[in-house]
Each structure stands twice: as structure tokens, then as C-alpha cells.
Amino acid sequence: MKNLIAQFASAPKKLFLFDGIGAMLSWAILFLILIPNHQMIGIPAATLKFLATFPILFAAFDAIVSYLRPKSFKPFINIVIALNVGYCALTLSHILMFSSTISWIGAVYFVSEILIILLLVRIEFKVLKKLP
Numbered sequence: 357m358k359n360l361i362a363q364f365a366s367a368p369k370k371l372f373l374f375d376g377i378g379a380m381l382s383w384a385i386l387f388l389i390l391i392p393n394h395q396m397i398g399i400p401a402a403t404l405k406f407l408a409t410f411p412i413l414f415a416a417f418d419a420i421v422s423y424l425r426p427k428s429f430k431p432f433i434n435i436v437i438a439l440n441v442g443y444c445a446l447t448l449s450h451i452l453m454f455s456s457t458i459s460w461i462g463a464v465y466f467v468s469e470i471l472i473i474l475l476l477v478r479i480e481f482k483v484l485k486k487l488p
Contacts, residue, residue, distance in 0.1 A: 382469060390462070
């Protein structure tokens with residue numbers, strides 16, 4: 357993990373590309389797998405569509421920042437951290453909101469997604485500390 361953090365700190369654009377690919381993967385799973393199978397997941401399709409809008413917007417933000425290559429990536433990393441934590445809180449609130457209907461498959465997916473995103477946030481914090 358130290359090597360990954362060092363790579364992202366030396367080339368912050370890679371951090372945004374990594375975050376963006378993860379966001380697109382989240383969107384693809386939500387939109388292409390979970391929404392068509394919403395009855396099996398136990399969360400209404402409309403709610404899953406709502407949740408799917410955020411990762412695709414985050415991916416667009418990551419792509420724009422990567423393309424623009426700002427002089428300082430620090431403020432943008434702070435924004436990404438806030439967006440990721442906010443998405444985790446939103447997802448957790450929906451898990452709790454639908455706790456009586458969510459299937460174990462849905463719960464495992466969303467809890468796993470939250471844990472992966474929080475690991476990414478930890479990496480982003482460490483990269484942030486290494487930047488000038």
C-alpha cells in the first residue's frame with residue numbers, strides 16, 4: 357500500500373483516474389446488475405437509480421480534474437474525500453431505510469462497497485499528507 361500511496365503522491369492524476377474507474381465500476385454494477393434485479397436486492401429500482409447517479413457524477417469530476425491537471429491537487433482531493441464519505445453515508449442511510457426488505461446479497465454488496473470506498477478514502481488522506 358505504501359508503494360501505491362507513493363505513486364499517487366508523485367502523480368496525483370493517477371489517484372483521480374483510479375477513483376474514477378472505481379466510480380464507473382460502482383455505476384455499472386448498480387445500473388447494469390442491481391437495477392434490473394431490484395426485486396432480488398430488496399431495494400426499489402428508483403432508489404438504486406438515485407444511488408447510481410452519484411458514482412457517474414464522481415467519475416465525471418475525476419475525469420475533469422485529471423484532464424485539467426491543476427497546479428495543486430490538494431483542494432480537489434479534499435473534495436473527492438468529502439464526496440466519497442458523503443456517498444458512504446448516503447448508502448448506509450439507504451441500507452438502514454430498507455433494512456426490512458434488503459436481501460443478504462444487497463446488504464453484502466453495499467457494505468462491501470462502503471468498506472472499499474473507505475479504504476480508498478484512507479489512501480486519499482495519506483496521499484494528501486504527502487503532497488506539498
